[in-house]
Amino acid sequence: MDAERLIYPLMKHVVLGPAMRAAFRPQVSGLANLPDGPVILAANHLAFCDSFVLPLVVPRQVFFLGKHEYFTRPGPAGRAMAAFFRGVGAIAVDRSGGHAAQAALDAAARVLERGEVFALHPEGTRSPDGRLYRGHTGVGRLAERTGAPVVPVALAGTDRVQPPGRRVPRPGRIGVRVGAPLEIAGRDVREFTDEVMRAIHAMSGQEYVDEYAPRRENRS
Structure with a gap:
């Protein structure tokens, strides 16, 4: 068992988990x-803390992508940050350049391919x-490549506990609804992705916008 697998249960059940459950009082279904x-x-994807909410409520270990910068900052503080992100299941990926x-x-x-759980936000940004x-x-491309089922998840309330610009979430109730698995079964990846988004929409009740969300650097 590697260091990350030793750190993960400690972070989830001893360090972060109890504090987050007390602060967020998550209501989970499905x-x-x-x-x-x-x-x-x-x-x-409503808030930065979404990536930490999923590992909190899902009984299996959840992995997700993290910015390369989170793992490469110098000094003791940088090493502590890297250990924290690895401990909660983040995987360092350099998303700059043409091969990102x-x-x-x-x-x-x-x-x-290891038979584990990977989480992503299809919207691509908050x-x-x-x-x-x-x-x-x-x-859709990931489901097509690996054959893994896609489980849609609807988060609610994370934007209230951590609105834009707020670094540390404030206490408040959040909700997590887990939907039925979807199989790509040889379908077109665009069609399948739209089906995944319809499933999330049905559970979240959010207004749906049929265009890509603007990246933060392009927002006024």
Whole structure:
């Protein structure tokens, strides 16, 4: 068992888990929909803390992509940050340059090929206004490549506990709804991605926008 696997249960059950449960009082439904074996969790994206909420409520270890910068900062503080992100299941991926998308897909595929759980946000970035935006086809391409089922997840309330610009979440109730698994079964990745987003929309109740969410650097 490597260091990350030793750190993960400590972070989830001793360090972060109790504090987050007390602060967020998560209301969770649909965990019985989570199958054994490789699973892709596809969730809406309302706040930075979304990536930490999923590992908190899902009984299996959840992996997700993290910015390369989180793992490479110098000094004791940088090493502590890297240990923290590895401990909660983050995988370092350099998303700069022309091969960024392929590097992310390869990293996610390796997790699924081990029979584990990988989480992503098909919108690609946090919603700027609480609405649900069109999904990027990475979720469909990952399902096509690995054969793993996609489980749609709807998060609620994370944008209230951590609105834009707030570094530390404030106490408040959040909700997590886990939907039934979806299989790509040879379908077109765009069609399948749209089906995943419809499932998230049905559970979240968000207004749906049939266009990609603007990246933060392009927002006014």
